[in-house]
Amino acid sequence: MxxxxxxxxxxxxxxxxxxxxxxxxxxxxxPLLASVVGAFETPEGPGLANFSKAFALYSRDMLFTLAIIGGATLLTGLGAVAIAGYLTLGECPLAVAALRWLYRWPLFIPFIVVGQIARSFLAKNGLMNNALIGAGLLDPLSATGMLDWRGLILAFAWKQIPFVALLVAGAMASLDRGGIEAARNLGASRPRILWEILLPQVAPSLLTALILSFVTMMSVLSVPLMVASQSPTLLTVDIAFRINAYRDYGLANALGMISLAISATVAWFYLRHSLREKR
Incomplete structure (x- = not known):
């Protein structure tokens, strides 16, 4: 043999x-094929009843999911570019070394732990408010929690920023330093170098990382359950609710197909943009 x-x-x-x-x-x-088939199965036979019911009951949650994941993706991109830019252009070796050592930690933390950390940090009596009250910056009676849409965006971004920053920083490190040094000699500031020289060259890597982060966040259940499970909520919570409460696998599969369609649409726009650039 x-x-x-x-x-x-x-x-x-x-x-x-x-x-x-x-x-x-x-x-x-x-499993994907079984979900696709199950989404169209109804007691009366194959049809679109599950999708009609999904839009009738959860259209608000669909818009909420798009807003939360889109906002978290935007914040992730901004944070990752800021970290990668300082790692590339920073002039303080100690600060660069400390940032390089610290920013990767959330990479190794599961999403369920991220949800618990967000609850402990962002709750009304959480670590953030207690620290602000202890420093005299916040009155105890005016303290409020952030276990809502704000907490979801912050939790998702905190988890995904290291992943995107790692890819973007690697792409920036592989660029020729000659253009950076020439811009510095001409008096360009670090933000201008980052925005006009580095970012256009690493845009494909940044977009790829953001697409992967978007798809990852679309599939997370633990964070919305632990941080903000009240209505409106993310589609993953709706899918789990339909299965656990009603054993309604047809509607759950339909919601899953809608989530897949959202992710596929984002990926399609990215692929279309990449093909245009290559042409």
Whole structure:
């Protein structure tokens, strides 16, 4: 058998990729196909009743999901560009080293832990308000919590900024330093160098990282459940509610297909933009 594989490189390559393809088919393609079929199944037969019911009951949550994930993606991009820019252009070696050591920590924290951290930090009696009250910057009677849409955006952005910053900082580090030094010699400020020289060159890496972050945040259940599960809420919470409370897999599958369509639409715009640039 090894001799026959060595004589036929294509068979050897096929033998190597077959286990991976089988795993993808078993754990991704088959569940996806079952969800697509289940979304159109109704007691009266195949139809669009589940989608009509989804839009009738959860159209507000769909808009809320788009707003929260879009806002978190925007904040993630701004934070990642700021961190990557300082890592590339920072003039204080100690600050650059400290930032490089600190900003990656959330990468290794699961989303369920992020939800618990957000609850402990952003609650009315949480760490943030207690610190502000202790410093005399906030009156105890006026303290309010942020376990709402603001907490969702902050929790998502805090988790995803290190991932995007890591990719963007790597892309910036691979650029030729000659243009940066020339801009500095001509008197350009660091924000101008970042905005006009570095950012246009690393835009593809930034957009790729933001698309991946958008899709990741669309699929998270633990953070909205722990931070802001009241109405309106994210579609992942609605899907879990329909399954746990009503065993309504048809409507849950329809909501899942709508989430998939939102993510696919964002990815399509990115691919279209990339193809235009290559042409």
């Amino acid at each position: 090894p001799n026959s594989l060595s004589r036929h490189p294509r068979l050897a390559a096929l033998a190597l990729v077959t286990p991976a393809l089988a795993m993808v088919a078993l754990f991704f393609l088959l």
